[in-house]
Amino acid sequence: MRKIRVLVVDDAVVVRKIVTDILAEDPGIEVVGVAANGRIALAKIGQLAPDIVTMDVEMPEMDGITALTELRKTHPKLPVIMFSTLTERGAAATLDALSHGANDYVTKPANVGSVAAGMDRVRTELLPKIKSLCPGLGLVDRASAPRDATREKRPASSTPFLAPPAQAPIKLCKPNTPQRIDALVIGVSTGGPNALAAMIPGLPSSLPVPVLIVQHMPPMFTRLLAERLSATCSIGVSEAQNGDKLSPGHAWIAPGNFHMEVARSGTDVRIVTHQGPQENSCRPAVDVLFRSAAAVYGPHVLAVVLTGMGQDGYVGCQTVFGAGGQCLAQDEQTSVVWGMPGFVARGGVAEAVLPLEEVAGEIVRRVQRFRPLPSLALSHHLAPKRALAV
Amino acid sequence: MRMIVGKILTEIGFEIVEAGDGQEALTVLSQNWPIDLAMVDWNMPELNGFEFVKAVRAESAYDEMKLMMVTTESEIEQVAQALEAGANEYAMKPFTKEVILEKLSLIGIEAVQS
Numbered sequence: 001m002r003k004i005r006v007l008v009v010d011d012a013v014v015v016r017k018i019v020t021d022i023l024a025e026d027p028g029i030e031v032v033g034v035a036a037n038g039r040i041a042l043a044k045i046g047q048l049a050p051d052i053v054t055m056d057v058e059m060p061e062m063d064g065i066t067a068l069t070e071l072r073k074t075h076p077k078l079p080v081i082m083f084s085t086l087t088e089r090g091a092a093a094t095l096d097a098l099s100h101g102a103n104d105y106v107t108k109p110a111n112v113g114s115v116a117a118g119m120d121r122v123r124t125e126l127l128p129k130i131k132s133l134c135p136g137l138g139l140v141d142r143a144s145a146p147r148d149a150t151r152e153k154r155p156a157s158s159t160p161f162l163a164p165p166a167q168a169p170i171k172l173c174k175p176n177t178p179q180r181i182d183a184l185v186i187g188v189s190t191g192g193p194n195a196l197a198a199m200i201p202g203l204p205s206s207l208p209v210p211v212l213i214v215q216h217m218p219p220m221f222t223r224l225l226a227e228r229l230s231a232t233c234s235i236g237v238s239e240a241q242n243g244d245k246l247s248p249g250h251a252w253i254a255p256g257n258f259h260m261e262v263a264r265s266g267t268d269v270r271i272v273t274h275q276g277p278q279e280n281s282c283r284p285a286v287d288v289l290f291r292s293a294a295a296v297y298g299p300h301v302l303a304v305v306l307t308g309m310g311q312d313g314y315v316g317c318q319t320v321f322g323a324g325g326q327c328l329a330q331d332e333q334t335s336v337v338w339g340m341p342g343f344v345a346r347g348g349v350a351e352a353v354l355p356l357e358e359v360a361g362e363i364v365r366r367v368q369r370f371r372p373l374p375s376l377a378l379s380h381h382l383a384p385k386r387a388l389a390v
Numbered sequence: 391m392r393m394i395v396g397k398i399l400t401e402i403g404f405e406i407v408e409a410g411d412g413q414e415a416l417t418v419l420s421q422n423w424p425i426d427l428a429m430v431d432w433n434m435p436e437l438n439g440f441e442f443v444k445a446v447r448a449e450s451a452y453d454e455m456k457l458m459m460v461t462t463e464s465e466i467e468q469v470a471q472a473l474e475a476g477a478n479e480y481a482m483k484p485f486t487k488e489v490i491l492e493k494l495s496l497i498g499i500e501a502v503q504s
Contacts, residue, residue, distance in 0.1 A: 204421060206414070364421055368407050385499065387404040388428040389395045390415040390442070 003030040004130060004138035007050040009041040009067070010034075010083065011059040015108065019054060022122040028138025029130065038067025045071065045078070051134050052079040054126070055102070057093045065097050072101040079133040081126065083108045091220040095228060098193045103336055104129050104309075107218065129190070132309045132337045164346035171348040176324045180370040182300035183246075183262070183269075184209050184363060185293045187286030187316065189216040189308025191336025193225055195356055197232065199306070200251065202360025205234040209302075209367050210269075211251035212240075212260065212293065214284045216308065219256035226253045244271040254284035261292035269296055280312040286340070290316025299324025302366055304359060305350075306330045308340035317349040328362060329353045395429045395460065398487045402494075412437025416445060419452070427456045427499060430477070432465050440472050447476030456497045 008019050008031055020031045032048045035041035038055075039062040045053065053071075057064040068080055082105040084094035094105045106125045131138060164171070184207075188195055192215045203211070215225060222239050229237040229251070238244075240252040240260050246269045254260035258273040272292075279285035286305070290313065293301045303320040305313040307330055317327040327350045329341040334356040338345075345353045354362055396406045407422045409415035413436040419425060428446070432439035439459055446452050459480040461469045469480045478497045481489060494500075 202421065204417060206410075206418075361421060368422070369405065385404050385426040386407065386422070386424065387399045388407050388409065388415060388419055388422070388425050389399065390409050390412065390428065390430050390434060 001028065002137055003028055004052060004134045005030055005032045005048070005050045006130065007032060007041065007044055007048060007053045008034045009036075009038070009053060009059070009064070010056040011036050012056070015056070015083070018118050019122055019126070022119055023127070023130075025123075026127060026138075029127075038062030038064060038070075041067050042070055045075065050078075051137060052081065052130055054081045054083060054106075054130075055097075056083045056108070057085075057090070057097065065093065065100055068097055068100050068102055076101075079103045081106060081129055081133070086218055086220065088220055088224070091218075091224050094221065095193055095224055099197065103133055104190045128309065132190070132339060164343060164348070168346040170345045170353055172345075172350055172352065173321060173327075173348050175351045176299060176321065176326065178326070178369060179299040179324060181302045181326070181367045182209055183293055183297045184211045184302050184304070184367065185290055185320075186211065186213045186304045186306065187290065187308070187313035187340060188213070188306035189282075189310065189312065189337075189340060191307035192216070195306045195330070195336075196225070196229060198356055199360050200229055200233045200235065200237065203233070203235050203251075203363065205249050207235055207249045207364070207367065209248055210246040211235065212246075212254075212262065212271075212289055213251055214254045214260060214286045214289045216282050216284070216312070217256050222253050222256040229253075240271045240273060242271065242273040246270065254289065257283055259284050259288045261288060262296050263292065264296050280310055282310075282312050286313035287316035287319075291319050294319045294323040294325060297325075301325035302363065303327045304329075304363065305341045305344045306356070306359070307335035307337060309337045310339050311343040313340045314343035314347055314349070317344050318347070321349040326351055326366060328359065330359065331355050398490050399427075399429070401487060402491060411435045412439070412442040412445075415442060419446070419455075423451070425455055427458065427494070429458050429460055429481075430472075432459060432461050432468065432472070440468065440475060443472045443475045443477045456499060458493060458497070 006023055006029060008016055010016050016034045023029045023031050032050055033044045035044050037059040055064045080102045082094055082097045082102045084090045084105045085108050226237050226239040235249050235251055237251045239255050255273060259276050261272045262269050263272050279287050290303050301320050303317050321327055329344040329350040331353050332338040335341055344350050399406055407418055409418040412434045430439045430442055443457055457477040459469050459472050459477050461480050462483050479493050481493050
């Protein structure tokens with residue numbers, strides 16, 4: 001096993017200490033150095049060749065975003081995780097950092113109150129992110145590791161579905177009989193802000209269906225993300241509010257710390273936000289949205305799972321597929337982390353696994369199907385030709 | 391007009407994408423490529439039929455697509471310009487499914503189902 005070599009960059013001594021101590025507990029990780037500002041960090045990256053960097057945003061002499069911008073010129077692929085504060089300014093800076101090439105972010109330990117809480121945050125949030133951004137490194141060798149009976153015991157599964165093996169090949173489903181699509185639901189996590197910024201502008205303002213997005217992010221971040229997307233996309237994008245009425249050609253992003261569901265109310269479909277229990281350790285959770293969409297729209301749902309860590313969205317896709325709907329997953333090549341879409345791709349529920357740049361086009365093709373007029377039965381042995389009517 | 395064209399084309403086996411004006415049509419075209427056929431009304435807001443044909447034919451990526459002008463008798467002289475600019479055929483309103491099928495076969499498109 002080769003350990004993951006981490007460089008910790010932060011101007012606060014206490015943060016450097018907390019992060020270093022926690023990371024040292026993990027046998028797969030080695031903190032190879034610390035730096036107190038961006039300028040020192042750039043020098044140390046050259047000397048130490050870390051596998052990954054954790055980077056504070058606000059630092060004297062050279063801030064994190066400037067350092068990141070410089071770093072990307074020489075190290076386009078080196079994973080960087082930003083530390084962000086849960087303030088409006090912190091959220092804006094984090095979104096800037098992501099668009100400048102940061103791979104992910106975690107909430108700053110100093111912001112969660114006590115040192116113990118901060119350490120806990122690092123353990124639960126930062127450790128998994130480091131591991132998922134350094135695939136193949138820092139893994140304990142199964143054969144030589146001591147057997148631990150209690151650890152091997154699997155937790156009782158909360159769902160009747162079986163997860164696909166982690167290294168299984170892509171397995172596409174046999175598509176359901178195609179139905180008209182009435183709602184587009186999207187689940188995305190790590191790498192999401194950039195993926196959405198690249199993908200959503202490909203959806204035309206005339207998109208005939210509403211779009212519902214769960215992006216795993218804290219409050220404030222989701223509102224800023226919606227504002228930024230709205231400025232660059234043809235469809236309107238807003239942070240969802242409880243009771244919003246769905247209409248075509250508009251996208252709603254689930255607010256941080258709330259689940260987002262849809263519910264029929266008379267002839268309308270409206271958004272319901274609530275603080276029910278986390279699912280897959282997430283709120284908002286993709287599974288919650290997808291499940292409610294399948295309940296309300298039946299087979300008329302197109303579900304898309306984009307880049308992200310973990311497996312939120314996989315069970316939701318099984319529900320969508322089971323109800324007769326359609327699922328798509330982003331491919332490994334273009335995903336920052338191929339966790340969520342990987343589960344969907346390997347799990348036999350996706351009709352297609354696509355590079356990010358083809359996702360919007362595929363969505364448009366699928367939602368235009370059977371529109372605006374009901375299609376008559378087409379002969380199956382000949383592919384239909386496509387026409388533009390102006 | 392779009393409704394009628396869309397209905398006929400759907401009946402004969404086309405998948406349809408629609409646009410409300412010439413400018414939107416260019417966007418729709420780029421987002422839905424490949425497209426085999428565009429049925430273009432002469433009278434469109436933003437970009438009229440003639441301007442649309444010129445814009446499409448200026449882009450070599452769309453060379454394969456057939457363009458059919460939809461016109462009324464009073465516009466027939468103007469349509470001649472569109473044909474010169476690269477439109478493949480025209481259909482005069484009002485028309486039937488049979489007329490469209492015949493026009494399509496003239497420009498080498500075999501309908502999936504008639």
